[in-house]
Amino acid sequence: MTTTVRLREWSEATDVELSFDQVDALRRVAGSAIEIRPGSRRDAWNLKATSHAGAIRVGDLAVMIRPKIPLENLFYMLSAGQSNLDFGTSLIGYEEAELLPALAAFYERLTADTLKRGVLKAYREHDEVLVALRGRIDMPAVLRTGGMPAPVPCRFDELSTDIPENRLLRTAAMALIPYPDVDPAVRRNLRRTVGVLDGVSDVDPRAIPAITLTRLNRYYEPALRLAEVILRSGGVRDRAGTLEASTFLIDMNRLFERFVTIRLRRHLAGRLEVRDQEQTYLDVGKKISMRPDLIFYRRGEPVLVADVKYKLTDNGQARNADYYQLLAYCEALGLDAGFLIYSGEDRTDAAGARVVDGGPILRVEPIQLVGGRGTIEQSLDRLADVLLSSLIGRHARQPQDHPHLAPIIRNVSVVEVLGCAKTPS
16 A cells, blocks of 8 residues: 655655655655655654655655646746647646646646557668578678578668657656556556557666657657656666665756746847856856856847746745855856846745945846746746846946955855855755
């Protein structure tokens, strides 16, 4: 019988009875997604979710973590940048479900509809030793056998379903089947998908193949994109201990950063160029490297910088380290304004700051992830307008314009203390 522990992002379940084997396996596969601490009694443990959403399975234990934002909005974020992947109304009936069961149901319908249009096939080259000639003779192999006339080493092309597209669909379906909260009917249909693709090889989630879309395989695209999401989020399998363990986890920090980057590129197209994770340096000697989340360029010159944070402090304020980090970005790029962009689903009262001695203005701007996708897009529209309006009448500063940072640049240890080096969101 499966025991299920249900959490939300940043929530905690106390005094959960777990064996030491379960705790050991959880720590191995969950990583930073779950904080595990001893409970108030023997064999009891406190489990606290962090900024991941999804499911963890350890033997007969399942830990389900719901996102703090509506499922519809999470799926909208997942579909950003994925052409032809639109969840639309397909999540109706799953508004209050866990993330993984909803995703499994949608993937099952999507793959079933895709395969009804025909299982994709392509010619693959085969090397076999046959009694009769097929295709062309494999001369290097013949020479290695000393020229024996039979059997004949042959090389030929054969129409096959064992191609990268089908491997992705099959492996993603197999990854979803074991989770206990997946609806039984959905699980049966996923097994049917696996059966339709019988004879197709598996894909290593750590080495997902790049697939070039053509007119022949384009109808596979939505299912392929979702299969990639599933495999990238569920690639952890562990059989090292006494319990088999697996995870399907979405890092909400990374998802939010990716979503903001993709959508701001669209909202600012033709006005500002948005570059992400571009390396720059704080010091003249280029020993202190940094990668701001976003740098905004106009006519080839940086004009704004931003750090993207999915979660601020519990009271809705930016951490001091976040300001120090953003200040370092502004100084390194010679900018007089920087932005902290965060998920404002809880509150919108986070305040910015003006640095002393004429330093840059550090602003905090929210993106609303509650409401529908229309609300999200309005929030992004407003943010794009704020970014553009902040440039009116401004110019980039030069290093001599900000002497207040001189001691930081001279003393690397101070930089480290301030936390200016890039740290995970």
